[in-house]
Amino acid sequence: MPLISVYSPKGGVGKTTLTANLCYSLASMGLKAIAVDFDSQNALRLHFGVPLSDDAGFVPHAAQSAVWSEYVVSNRDNVFVLPHGKASKKQFAEYEQRLASDDLFVARGLHSLLNQPDLIVIADLPSNHSAVRNALLPLTDLLLIPLLADTASLSLLPQVEDLLDSFHASNQDASGHIVLNQADYRRKMSKDVESFLRERFPDELLGIVHRDESVAEANAEQKSIFDVNYASIAAFDIEVISKKVSAMLGIQIGDGSTYAHADYPNNA
Numbered sequence: 001m002p003l004i005s006v007y008s009p010k011g012g013v014g015k016t017t018l019t020a021n022l023c024y025s026l027a028s029m030g031l032k033a034i035a036v037d038f039d040s041q042n043a044l045r046l047h048f049g050v051p052l053s054d055d056a057g058f059v060p061h062a063a064q065s066a067v068w069s070e071y072v073v074s075n076r077d078n079v080f081v082l083p084h085g086k087a088s089k090k091q092f093a094e095y096e097q098r099l100a101s102d103d104l105f106v107a108r109g110l111h112s113l114l115n116q117p118d119l120i121v122i123a124d125l126p127s128n129h130s131a132v133r134n135a136l137l138p139l140t141d142l143l144l145i146p147l148l149a150d151t152a153s154l155s156l157l158p159q160v161e162d163l164l165d166s167f168h169a170s171n172q173d174a175s176g177h178i179v180l181n182q183a184d185y186r187r188k189m190s191k192d193v194e195s196f197l198r199e200r201f202p203d204e205l206l207g208i209v210h211r212d213e214s215v216a217e218a219n220a221e222q223k224s225i226f227d228v229n230y231a232s233i234a235a236f237d238i239e240v241i242s243k244k245v246s247a248m249l250g251i252q253i254g255d256g257s258t259y260a261h262a263d264y265p266n267n268a
């Protein structure tokens with residue numbers, strides 16, 4: 001039911017990595033979670049073991065098909081992914097046209113997912129596609145903005161502040177938060193960025209994910225950080241974030257029941 005959007009005005013900050021690992025982490029807590037890829041790089045699926053050669057996804061058919069959940073795949077119980085898919089120029093143009101002209105296009109496409117009371121939907125939003133952002137943010141319950149612990153992120157802060165203000169002004173019951181990614185206590189810059197954020201955004205800074213080799217390793221192996229190195233610092237950080245996220249959304253951590261991925265027809 002709740003929609004979490006992962007978005008940042010800057011690319012390469014860890015949106016896709018956070019989306020995927022948050023999905024795995026929530027699932028390991030006994031919750032049912034789906035990661036939805038709104039980025040035409042179509043890379044989110046790779047975190048879920050979907051083969052590179054498998055181009056299926058919702059965007060190529062979005063303009064024609066009202067029910068996007070047809071393209072959901074799953075690689076284990078409680079973990080689901082809706083890949084973006086590889087669209088032809090014509091298909092992408094139709095999708096863009098619908099995004100721009102139909103305010104309810106995305107709400108309708110995601111309807112069956114957002115209407116499942118026990119399903120947490122996590123959307124990975126591209127940094128450079130304002131139509132997608134404008135369609136998703138009004139539906140969003142929790143906005144997560146990853147930022148890197150570097151100077152470029154500091155220069156983005158006014159933009160992030162504006163984004164949080166406009167998000168809170170238009171989404172009464174929703175909340176927007178920052179996740180500081182690739183923090184590294186050996187670097188002075190990283191510590192400075194963290195203390196600056198703590199001071200300037202005391203309520204909005206939701207969590208910190210440390211820079212960790214296991215993250216890249218997990219990405220390369222198309223697995224979660226928990227599968228590759230459960231004891232890693234990044235796994236710990238993401239688990240802490242997912243517990244905060246479930247508490248903020250008022251979700252009771254699982255009762256141990258699981259949801260079989262065999263229920264979905266297009267399994268990875």
Ligand SMILES: Nc1ncnc2c1ncn2[C@@H]1O[C@H](COP(=O)(O)OP(=O)(O)OP(=O)(O)O)[C@@H](O)[C@H]1O
Nearest residue numbers: 011012013014015016017182210211212215216219
């Ligand atoms: N905590 C971390 N520690 C180490 N490496 C990380 C961490 N988080 C992300 N990375 C690496 O940073 C790179 C960018 O991450 P990712 O692709 O998730 O960013 P993104 O914001 O989705 O990028 P894009 O804007 O291109 O979609 C990847 O190579 C990923 O493995």
Ligand SMILES: [Mg+2]
Nearest residue numbers: 015016039043
């Ligand atoms: Mg990405």
